[in-house]
Amino acid sequence: MRVALISPYPDITAYGLRSIAAFLKARGLAVRLILLPDPLGDALLDAPARYPDRVMADLARLCAGCSLVGMSLMTNYVDNAVQITRALAAAGGPPVVWGGVHPTIRPEECLAVADYVCVGDGEEAMADLAEALAAGSDATAIPNIWTRRADGSLAQNPVRPLTQDLDSLPPPDWSHDDHHIWDPEHAENGIVPLTPAMTEALLARGTVSRLLGRIGYQTMTGRGCPHRCAYCVNDAVKALYGAKGYLRWRGTEHVMAELETVRRVLPHIGYVWISDDAFFARPLEEIREFCRQWKARVGLPFTCLGSPATITREKLDALTDAGLCYLQMGVQTGSARIQELFNRKAMGNAVMLQAMAVINAYKDKLLPPSYDFILDTPYETLADRLESVRFIAQIPKPFRLQPFSLVLYPGTKLHAMAAADGFLTDERRQVYTKSYTMRRPDYVNLLILLAKGGRMPSKLLAWLACDAVAVPLSQPVMAPVWRAVFALAEPVKKLLRLARSWRARPGDRA
Template identity: 70%
Template sequence: MRVVLVSPYPDITAFGVRGISASLRASGVDTRLVFLPDPLGDALRELPERYPPAVLDDLLALCADADLVGVSLMTNYVDNAVQITRAVKARLDVPVLWGGIHPTIRPAECLETADMVCVGDGEEAILDVCRALAAGKPVDAIANIQTRRPDGTVAANPVRPLARDLDALPPPDWSHQDHHIWDGGDRIVPLTPDRTRKFLARGTLSRVLGRVGYQTMTDRGCPHRCTYCVNDAVKALYGAKGYLRWRSVEHVIAELEDAVRRMPFIGYVWISDDAFFARPLATIREFCRQYKERIGLPFTCLGSPATITPEKMDALVDAGMIYLQMGVQSGSARIQALFGRQSMGNDKILAAMAVINSYKDRMLPPSYDIILDTPYEVPADRLETVRFISRIPKPFRLQLFSLVLYPGTKLAAMAAADGLLTDERRQVYAKSYTMRVPDYLNFLTLLAKDGWFPSRLLAFLASGPVVAVLGSRVFSPVWRPAFAASGPAWRLVKRILGRP
């Protein structure tokens, strides 16, 4: 068997295809990885044809000897997957399987294009598909796999129990063996370690840190049930009990040792678990002990206000953590409840920030996530968030995300029922979190983005009389060009002030 796995994501880390490749290879299945980074990146728009003909020709040549083609996708990359799949099916007699979060949430929609869809975890399911194809047997009764019958109905098989022992799975495939990439040129080329280094160096966090980063995950799942997040939808699929699973410390450290050996240019490790701090304190301390002894590189991770403690921070900073990202999302109690985060109110957020801030001399400024453009917000909610931002201890950075109502989330279902989500194509599939509404209150959050804008001035600009004037319709034409000019303007101001 030979399986070609295709990733359309801008980020070549692509946990899904790398993990599937490693698992299939461990079971004796030959794999080939093809990375087709979306040329639009975060600048999404209506552009169904992402790839030029020459690139598709190269892709088809790489798929010509395949027994199965797999495509991984999230909602924003449906167009990529459709273009890839139509090209394969037009010229090759090879079945195409889609996997990832969007097929998990919308299998019937995906089966309008793909031959098969993997719902949920894919390692065991795709191996079963390979074995069935090799034996000439049907694939319509494999758990986690859905297909469309000849009469047009969907064979919706149940999901199998979650894999509990994540250590039984091999680490992601970074071997560079039969890996290929479209690097923006005319053709698909081999993905060599040097090309990997260049791609990883382009990452936002790598640019901030001035180092090439290696991204990993030590868990699957999340302890929280935020209504805007697809994790909640997947929990509903499997049942919340046991959904959050961790790899052992030894398994993670062994992966990192292998990655550093293969790619000696790695300058830091990015642990991208949704809530790394949710691990028990004893496990974090053991991780820190082994990481310090066996890896020794700077690292970054994510936390939540409910899980950050002084004891965990102390262990992690001592082991080399230099940067931390934490979700704040809103300063409004009403919106926090809407998001399912009422247990992480402003007092708890500020307490976590105080703990983080106590390490400011040993870390880079932390990054706090803020969600903008929630359709249920009223001006008072948004003002609460801006005023809350003015209370954040410096230094810090903000990551500003325009809300995307992804399929399967509770918030998307609510918005659709209330008539606030009427055009999924425009409002979801072709929307990026960077597409912030250019109005006065969002401009205030933009002013605070780098954390050095004077807090008292920010609070004054968010006061009732000022908002009544600058937030009025009279000034609304000002804010779109202000957004467009903000990037170059702030870079100039920071250069003048000598700020990073």
């Protein structure tokens, strides 16, 4: 029994898919991992055909000897999954199961294309499905798996209890054993076997890798999130299982063993990106033990994410001593009214500024922290947005901003509200093909982008966001001006990137 697992994500980390691959191998199944990074990346377009015909032909050949194909996807990658599934079906390929966030939220929609849908965590469900198909037994009553019966009725199976002992699951598969990739930057090569050297080169392209000047390896030390933000799909998935027991942690030994193994396979890794939604939510004593073992067994710089309510001086003491070099924190908005809308009232401005002051105390040990902001919320007024900009003017320097245009993902509370209130009228344009980089071209967003690097003088930013200046410049009559400014910004940024690249390689100029 061989299972092919396909990832359409631009990032080759594909943590969830690699975790399922490792679990299936531990159950005695052969696994073929196929990475098909979306050629559009974050620059989404309404382009249903993502991959060249040659790539789909290569994929059909790789999947021809398999008994099941699994694919993980989020909402923005539905087009990829549709193209891949239809190409395999046209070639007479094996049945296809979709899993991940979007199929979990909208299983019935996905079954219009896929043969099966995996709802929720996928390890045990995928193994049970693969084994049922291999044995020719009934595959319509497997927990977490949805499908259509022969009579067309829907087999809507409940989810099984969450695995609480994450240490019972193997770490993600980075073995390169039967791993394959199509690299959009070398599209002419088609799908080729993936080598460790190729993996390291691809990881080096990552945003944080470029920021730190080191090859980064991404992992997770837990699953779930302690918060229930209205814009986040975590809340929808948590509701599927019930909030109790949703946040789970791997043991320190389990994480360290993974990193020791990966460093033997990928010896040029220069730092580790811990991408848990809220790493700082771990209890203090667990963090201290984690740091003790990190120093003894890993010794690399690392980065992580935190939320304002969980960042403390005691935790940062331990983490910076162990090698924490950079962190990211969700701010989202400086408006009290929008914080309540986002269900983040407990993380108001006072709490966030306190966390920022703690982080700033370690500025000699850390790179400037990144603070996430959400733009273009349909419920914001101009007053809300200016309140956010004035909050940015209070952030202690140095810092960076990561501004994301809101995407109303299915299953979130904000999606349901916006649909009911008439703000969401075209899901394909507003959700499925919208990227977080598609910011509205207006005066307030321009201010936030100008403040992005943390270098704009705080008093100047506050003055530009005062009503006397900002209200006239935000009137509809000014809209063509800001559209023109944003239209010019992208080519200018590309020229600056090219200039920096040219200056960084003096040997190429000879």
